[in-house]
Amino acid sequence: MTPEQAEARIAELSQQINYYNHQYYQEDISEISDYDFDKLLEELVNLETEFPQFLKEESPSQRVGGTITKEFETAAHETRMLSLGNTYSEEELLAFDERVAKGLEHRNFEYFCELKFDGVAISVVYENGRLIRAVTRGDGTKGDVVTENIRTIRNIPVYLSGDDIPGKFEVRGEIFLPRKEFDKINKERAENGDPLLANPRNAASGTVKMQDSGIVAKRRLNCYFYQLITDDVEINKHDSAMALLEKWGFNVSPTYKKCTSIKDVLQYIEDWREKRHGLPLDTDGVVLKVNDYDQREELGFTAKIPRWAIAYKYQAESAESQLLSITYQVGRTGAITPVANLSPVQLAGTTVKRASLHNANEIERLGLQEGDFVFVEKGGEIIPKITAVSLDKRNPDARPILYIAHCPECGTELIRRESEAKHYCPNTQSCPPQLLGRIEHFVHKRAMDIDSMGTERIRALIDQGYVANFADIYELESKRDELLGLEMNQDQYQKTDDGMLYISLQKALFALTEGISLSAIGKFLDENVEKSLDETLRNFQPFIRESKKKVAQNIGTIQLLEGVLQSFPFQKIEDFLPLPIVLSLLIGKKVGISRLKEVAVHESTVHGILLKLDLDLSQEQEDRIKKLKANTFQDGVINNMLEGIKASKGQSFERVLFALGIRNIGENTAQILAKSFKNIDSLMQASSEALLEINGVGETLVNSLNEYFSDDENLQTINRLKNHGLNFEIEEIERSLDSNSLEGMKILASGKLNHFKRDEIIDFVEANGGQYVKSVSKSLDYIIEGEDMGPSKKEKAEKLGVKLISEEAFLKMVGK
Numbered sequence: 001m002t003p004e005q006a007e008a009r010i011a012e013l014s015q016q017i018n019y020y021n022h023q024y025y026q027e028d029i030s031e032i033s034d035y036d037f038d039k040l041l042e043e044l045v046n047l048e049t050e051f052p053q054f055l056k057e058e059s060p061s062q063r064v065g066g067t068i069t070k071e072f073e074t075a076a077h078e079t080r081m082l083s084l085g086n087t088y089s090e091e092e093l094l095a096f097d098e099r100v101a102k103g104l105e106h107r108n109f110e111y112f113c114e115l116k117f118d119g120v121a122i123s124v125v126y127e128n129g130r131l132i133r134a135v136t137r138g139d140g141t142k143g144d145v146v147t148e149n150i151r152t153i154r155n156i157p158v159y160l161s162g163d164d165i166p167g168k169f170e171v172r173g174e175i176f177l178p179r180k181e182f183d184k185i186n187k188e189r190a191e192n193g194d195p196l197l198a199n200p201r202n203a204a205s206g207t208v209k210m211q212d213s214g215i216v217a218k219r220r221l222n223c224y225f226y227q228l229i230t231d232d233v234e235i236n237k238h239d240s241a242m243a244l245l246e247k248w249g250f251n252v253s254p255t256y257k258k259c260t261s262i263k264d265v266l267q268y269i270e271d272w273r274e275k276r277h278g279l280p281l282d283t284d285g286v287v288l289k290v291n292d293y294d295q296r297e298e299l300g301f302t303a304k305i306p307r308w309a310i311a312y313k314y315q316a317e318s319a320e321s322q323l324l325s326i327t328y329q330v331g332r333t334g335a336i337t338p339v340a341n342l343s344p345v346q347l348a349g350t351t352v353k354r355a356s357l358h359n360a361n362e363i364e365r366l367g368l369q370e371g372d373f374v375f376v377e378k379g380g381e382i383i384p385k386i387t388a389v390s391l392d393k394r395n396p397d398a399r400p401i402l403y404i405a406h407c408p409e410c411g412t413e414l415i416r417r418e419s420e421a422k423h424y425c426p427n428t429q430s431c432p433p434q435l436l437g438r439i440e441h442f443v444h445k446r447a448m449d450i451d452s453m454g455t456e457r458i459r460a461l462i463d464q465g466y467v468a469n470f471a472d473i474y475e476l477e478s479k480r481d482e483l484l485g486l487e488m489n490q491d492q493y494q495k496t497d498d499g500m501l502y503i504s505l506q507k508a509l510f511a512l513t514e515g516i517s518l519s520a521i522g523k524f525l526d527e528n529v530e531k532s533l534d535e536t537l538r539n540f541q542p543f544i545r546e547s548k549k550k551v552a553q554n555i556g557t558i559q560l561l562e563g564v565l566q567s568f569p570f571q572k573i574e575d576f577l578p579l580p581i582v583l584s585l586l587i588g589k590k591v592g593i594s595r596l597k598e599v600a601v602h603e604s605t606v607h608g609i610l611l612k613l614d615l616d617l618s619q620e621q622e623d624r625i626k627k628l629k630a631n632t633f634q635d636g637v638i639n640n641m642l643e644g645i646k647a648s649k650g651q652s653f654e655r656v657l658f659a660l661g662i663r664n665i666g667e668n669t670a671q672i673l674a675k676s677f678k679n680i681d682s683l684m685q686a687s688s689e690a691l692l693e694i695n696g697v698g699e700t701l702v703n704s705l706n707e708y709f710s711d712d713e714n715l716q717t718i719n720r721l722k723n724h725g726l727n728f729e730i731e732e733i734e735r736s737l738d739s740n741s742l743e744g745m746k747i748l749a750s751g752k753l754n755h756f757k758r759d760e761i762i763d764f765v766e767a768n769g770g771q772y773v774k775s776v777s778k779s780l781d782y783i784i785e786g787e788d789m790g791p792s793k794k795e796k797a798e799k800l801g802v803k804l805i806s807e808e809a810f811l812k813m814v815g816k
């Protein structure tokens with residue numbers, strides 16, 4: 001490499017690393033894996049070592065990656081908070097050991113080994129036994145003061161008592177979000193249709209920097225401490241510092257170990273390579289630190305890292321698997337996410353059968369072709385990802401993956417907006433998952449409040465054609481009889497990219513056999529989770545024998561199933577079977593497999609397929625098919641749901657307005673609009689000027705309203721909802737007045753007020769006998785002049801001779 005090339009590459013690497021650092025520390029996003037990031041940094045360090053003339057002071061190799069944010073107060077660290085050198089290789093670890101030995105002139109020394117917890121570093125300062133300040137690492141010299149947030153973490157003591165607590169000391173540790181909590185939060189977010197958190201580390205980091213410590217408290221963060229800094233007690237070694245932390249009640253992970261040689265360290269690393277997956281949090285390596293403080297001092301620091309410690313990072317585990325098929329998922333926003341169905345493979349302690357492919361670019365980047373053997377890796381993320389294709393194993397006849405052009409849920413042609421990686425289904429009105437999102441909003445507690453309509457039920461109603469818009473909900477009452485028997489649990493179904501409907505293996509085996517319970521089959525499948533579909537079916541036969549239930553008949557059916565699976569070229573999804581195949585075994589004499597295939601492509605449940613086929617089935621056949629179905633709507637469920645729907649008709653106009661889900665109309669705006677316009681007709685007819693007069697209404701909102709009301713379908717829905725008796729006008733509540741001081745006066749406020757939020761001023765004027773008016777006109781008595789009242793409005797008021805009054809003077813006038 002020439003010096004010119006080196007200089008250019010150094011600049012390029014620095015820029016990339018700075019960018020990823022910004023994403024990682026400020027935005028809590030990992031755009032590349034830690035491994036890839038560390039490789040970039042390593043390349044930079046190597047080049048700067050070879051060409052020291054290009055080493056800049058501000059190079060990312062010389063600085064700790066984070067910075068402070070603007071949202072918090074800043075505090076300086078009394079002792080700098082450094083980064084750690086890291087390595088992925090044993091050789092480099094041995095080289096580190098030699099450097100340490102040499103630095104200590106080959107005197108004896110010990111290592112203290114800890115796991116490297118994957119969270120965010122925190123410094124917590126105590127004075128006289130009280131937690132007085134908590135600060136993030138920031139840029140290493142100063143960080144964000146996040147004391148209030150840290151106080152909400154239960155196992156960080158706020159007070160300490162005991163006679164050996166120093167007057168002043170600092171502890172450092174790693175805040176983390178336990179994996180269980182992380183999964184719980186994401187489950188809730190999925191149910192609410194919120195975007196999922198990417199991984200526990202980024203979630204922890206984002207949480208620590210939240211403005212609302214109430215939310216932080218709910219997130220159940222936890223902390224492991226690994227450093228004590230104090231001048232008030234004589235400590236010479238790290239192990240005694242750790243013992244003190246434990247004694248004082250700080251949470252210390254019991255996974256540490258003191259080692260007397262690098263050989264012991266390597267053993268510790270091996271011991272935890274697999275075992276760490278059983279810990280409640282993510283760990284990504286081992287930190288080894290020289291135990292003795294005097295020896296540490298001798299070894300010293302570089303600008304960014306201590307010379308007496310290093311992190312050995314476990315490389316993300318990788319495994320080879322085969323691509324079976326691709327499923328395209330449609331989110332509540334219409335975003336399409338391709339998911340790879342893989343043959344099962346063991347990875348980081350779990351069986352992997354699926355991997356996210358993110359978007360079309362990712363498929364292209366990988367150059368993925370049908371049936372490819374691929375490498376999967378599991379980093380901090382829950383869903384593993386495909387990192388590469390094993391080209392030498394590729395079938396020469398394999399075809400490239402063609403990204404779907406139409407929405408798998410509704411058939412609409414997909415669009416891809418410029419500068420966005422994802423494809424979208426533009427059918428926001430009736431694409432089932434998007435409709436689901438809108439209906440979930442409609443029935444939400446703060447909207448129509450129909451809590452008897454949970455996600456599963458709504459999904460069933462949408463998929464089976466009963467609900468296509470809000471008004472349909474109020475017509476369910478008249479369809480009570482048809483609802484009986486509708487299927488609910490959609491997780492038992494899957495569709496491949498060609499629209500073919502699949503059913504879970506558990507349900508299929510349950511229906512195909514006799515005398516074996518669903519839970520027994522579930523248990524059998526759990527035991528075979530690592531096995532491929534073919535192996536699982538093979539193992540199912542000895543299982544049937546053990547069960548001693550209708551052995552000959554059941555085994556016969558399973559062998560038949562294996563035969564049919566071989567003769568028909570369906571794509572594979574582990575844990576699922578093509579529904580036409582399963583149905584052909586149950587009712588094959590009545591209808592051919594090609595007809596079943598035809599119908600299964602267009603339907604989303606067994607119930608739907610049967611309605612379509614309209615066959616004359618025997619009772620026995622009906623009973624066996626029933627075993628395939630998901631939970632169905634029963635009388636109790638239906639009554640409960642219809643009652644909730646009926647009760648929702650009492651919701652106020654503002655709730656109804658919010659429920660409609662008009663873009664940019666949140667709860668607050670709905671309240672303001674309802675109060676200002678009193679009913680939907682005036683709102684519909686309101687001119688842009690009249691709308692803009694209202695505090696809190698801007699151009700964007702005016703546009704959303706215009707767009708919404710100019711759509712006939714929306715108007716129809718509103719009309720139908722009106723006919724069903726929903727409230728489209730405000731109920732005037734008789735109110736006793738606070739005073740009469742504004743009697744007969746017409747008042748308007750403009751600009752930002754200090755004592756009133758958005759719509760509070762309206763209430764206030766009315767409560768004191770006045771009338772609040774929304775536009776500037778001659779009939780006004782006063783305009784309360786808020787901060788930054790627009791100059792044109794002011795001019796208009798002056799022209800009309802309307803009196804301007806300050807907020808203070810107004811309050812005085814009312815006697816407040």
Ligand SMILES: NC(=O)c1ccc[n+]([C@@H]2O[C@H](COP(=O)([O-])OP(=O)(O)OC[C@H]3O[C@@H](n4cnc5c(N)ncnc54)[C@H](O)[C@@H]3O)[C@@H](O)[C@H]2O)c1
Binds near residue numbers: 086116121173287
């Ligand atoms: N994926 C990305 O885009 C991206 C971007 C920037 C950084 N990163 C990752 O972050 C790393 C750099 O972060 P860093 O500078 O914080 O270094 P680091 O995370 O590699 O090491 C220092 C940190 O380790 C933590 N730690 C955990 N357990 C510890 C223990 N037992 N003892 C001491 N410290 C412990 C502390 O928070 C400490 O601040 C990179 O190596 C990379 O893996 C990733």
Ligand SMILES: [Zn+2]
Binds near residue numbers: 407427
């Ligand atoms: Zn769609």
